[in-house]
Amino acid sequence: MDLDPRTDRLSFNDPDEAEQARARAPVPSHDARILHLQRVPLFSGFNENELRRVAELSRIAEAPAGTVVTQMGEPGDSFFIIIDGSVAVRTPVGAGSQLQPGDFFGEMSLLDGEPRSATIVATTDVRLLIVDRSHFWRLLGEAPDLVSRILTILSRRVRRLEQTVQAILRGTNPP
Numbered sequence: 001m002d003l004d005p006r007t008d009r010l011s012f013n014d015p016d017e018a019e020q021a022r023a024r025a026p027v028p029s030h031d032a033r034i035l036h037l038q039r040v041p042l043f044s045g046f047n048e049n050e051l052r053r054v055a056e057l058s059r060i061a062e063a064p065a066g067t068v069v070t071q072m073g074e075p076g077d078s079f080f081i082i083i084d085g086s087v088a089v090r091t092p093v094g095a096g097s098q099l100q101p102g103d104f105f106g107e108m109s110l111l112d113g114e115p116r117s118a119t120i121v122a123t124t125d126v127r128l129l130i131v132d133r134s135h136f137w138r139l140l141g142e143a144p145d146l147v148s149r150i151l152t153i154l155s156r157r158v159r160r161l162e163q164t165v166q167a168i169l170r171g172t173n174p175p
C-alpha cells in the first residue's frame with residue numbers, strides 16, 4: 001500500500017477505517033509543515049527558503065498503528081520521512097530494525113525502480129512526510145546535501161545488514 005494521492009492519507013482497505021483516519025487528521029497548513037520539517041535531522045542546516053521548497057515538493061499523511069505503509073514485492077512510488085511515531089521494517093531476512101522520527105524509508109524503489117524490498121508497518125500512530133517519485137528526483141537535484149546524507153545512511157544500513165547476515169551464518173545473535 002502506498003499513499004492515495006487524492007486524499008494525502010495512507011490508503012486503507014477498510015473504508016470505515018479510512019473515514020475515521022480522515023476525521024482524526026486535518027490537513028496541516030504550509031507553515032505547520034515547515035515546523036515539522038525543522039524537526040527532521042535530514043534537513044538540519046536548511047534555511048527557511050530551502051525548507052519551504054521541501055514543503056512544496058512534499059505532503060504530510062497520518063496513519064494509525066498497524067497500517068502497512070509499504071508491502072514487500074509491490075511497486076512503490078513514494079519516499080517517506082517519519083515526523084512522529086515509529087515503524088517496523090520486515091525484510092526477507094526477518095524482522096529488521098525499528099525506524100524512529102527523523103528516519104526515512106522507501107528510497108530504494110525510487111532509486112532502482114524495483115519493487116519494495118521490505119514491508120513497513122506502523123507500530124504507533126504515525127505522521128509521515130511523503131515525497132512522490134517525480135518530486136523526489138527534483139528534491140535530490142536541488143539539495144545535494146540531501147543526497148550525501150541519504151547515501152551515508154544507506155551505507156550504514158548495508159553494513160548493518162552484512163553484520164546481521166554474518167551473525168546468522170555464524171549462528172550467533174544478530175546485532
Ligand code: CMP
Nearest residue numbers: 070089096105106107108109116117118
Ligand atoms: P523500498 O524498497 O522502496 O521500500 C521498503 C523500504 O524499507 C526500503 O525502500 C528501505 O527504505 C527500507 N529498508 C529495506 N531494508 C532495510 C533495512 N535492512 N534497514 C532499514 N530499512 C530498510
